[in-house]
Amino acid sequence: MAKPPIASFGSNRSVNQRRSAEWSMTLPLIVGLAIFAGYPLVYLVLLAFTRSDLGQQFQGFVGFENFDWALSGTNFSGSVGHAILFALIVSLAQLALGLYLAVILSKIVRGGRWLRTIVLLPLMTPPVMVGIAWKLILNPSGGWLNGILLRTGLIDNPISFFGNHALAFPAIMLADTWQWTPLIVILCFAILQGVPHDVEEAAALDGAYPKRIFWTVTLPMIAPALLSVYLLRVIMALKTFDLVYTLTFGGPGNATNIATFEIWKTALREFDVGLAAAQTLMFAITVSVVTLPIVLLHNHLEKRR
Amino acid sequence: MTVSAQDTRTDRLIRFVFLAAMLIFFALPIIYLFSTSFKTPDDVLQGRLLPEAATLKNYPNAFAHVPVLRMIWNSIAVALLSGVITLVIAVPATYATIKLSAFRKTVPNITLASYAAPPIIALIPLFYLLQTANLMDSVLGLALVHGLMNLPVAFWLLKSFVNDIPAEIDEAAWIDGAGYWHTLFAVILPLIFPGILATALICIILSYNEFLFASALTFSEASRTITVGMSLFQGERLVNFGQMAAASFTGMVPIYLIAFLFQKHLVGGLTQGSIK
Structure with a gap:
């Protein structure tokens, strides 16, 4: 498009005006992010290399001592493993459930409004209350699930889901899946709406089964978008804190101790802020390392299209 | 067949x-x-x-035991205030990044990076910052933190709505001699209002539901939010589940009201922001 003539007339002034608008409009965001992300990062680096407790920071330079101790003397590496395992598993389970539910919902014409409301509620629920709701269901005394299992005679004694080493993590994953599958449903539903119908119709005219069309035609088309959804969910799941706090407090033992909770404990329960800063930095690096392959795969699929 | x-x-x-x-x-x-x-x-x-x-x-017993309504009010105040802070910062920045191509690569990248970083990173430094600024344990302090916390989300949600406005509309306003700020307020804001509403609602919900910062930055009755208050039930030896459920449900009412009243905007905002 040709440039409007007015833009060149007195262009010095308009260039200056544009510059000042650009700066005045973006500066608050840049300052905001500097306060929320930039300053903490610098502060954490300083804390991580010093002896610091909550009351008094920067008591002296200690080199890599905090990092060494985080890796050798604390439960940190185990908690990072837990966090990654948790994030990858719940995200995959939620993507599968959410996609299937979105496929079903996209075939339903009537009653969409009610279905949408029911799907929306878990997503809106404050995570602390999600924890409370699931605690009520899974609790050994008075929990709904134990009540049913006891009444039907399947068990003789109530199961303590959150006190059991093998069951505590799956129980948290269940609560997390309850809360976040709805988001995946909403996103996948929109992705499916964006698929052009002609390709699917052509395949149907060739006599392909609906299921086959989905696996061979639709799924490859929406794969990059699904991967973005997976990436978003993994990033969010790595931040999980509230559910562990309300449901298990990291226990039993360290069975459900995930990185965010371990860092929180180190900083606000043991007051070793220097150690917590070292843990935080290592966790941040881990988060980028875990999410990077997903980003690369996504870019690869986008290019191939 | x-x-x-x-x-x-x-x-x-x-x-x-x-x-x-x-x-x-x-x-x-x-x-x-x-x-x-x-x-x-x-x-x-x-x-x-x-x-x-x-x-x-x-219900009355839970309210007598814990100041449930006061905490809900604190949560609402923090959420509304933080929503205003987020939008005031994010709307002009999104407009400038997309329509004026200001820092077109840098701003999206740093917002994305700061979203990916776990919030626990910011917890300790912000703790000291609020202490220094004398904003510890206050509605305003937590609202500021939440307001900044939601900037990346707001930027990415608003981005797609601003993108949908054809460039000709801004250019026509500029040729007519309207300044950039004036164009944003008089021409663009009315057009992206559904996007702003959806973004505001999502940021308000995220703030209302937030627990990690709230638990570390508020502790007195004057500022403690409902999610923090609910977590206190957990520490007690003899939990009265009936009262805990009553308080929880009351705390969920404001959010569920938003969900019922604005479900179309919420679903629209979530999908447009993350898919496009």
């Missing part, structure tokens, strides 16, 4: 069962929480879906 028809019939059955199971799965915890809020302590121990002798006492 007959084979194909039969195939879809079993498919339909599987789909129906799955859909029904998922809807029960989604609804059950909320229903059970609601029903528990009407149960007596003895009733709670039965572990049945519905109370045998429903009581209304849990």
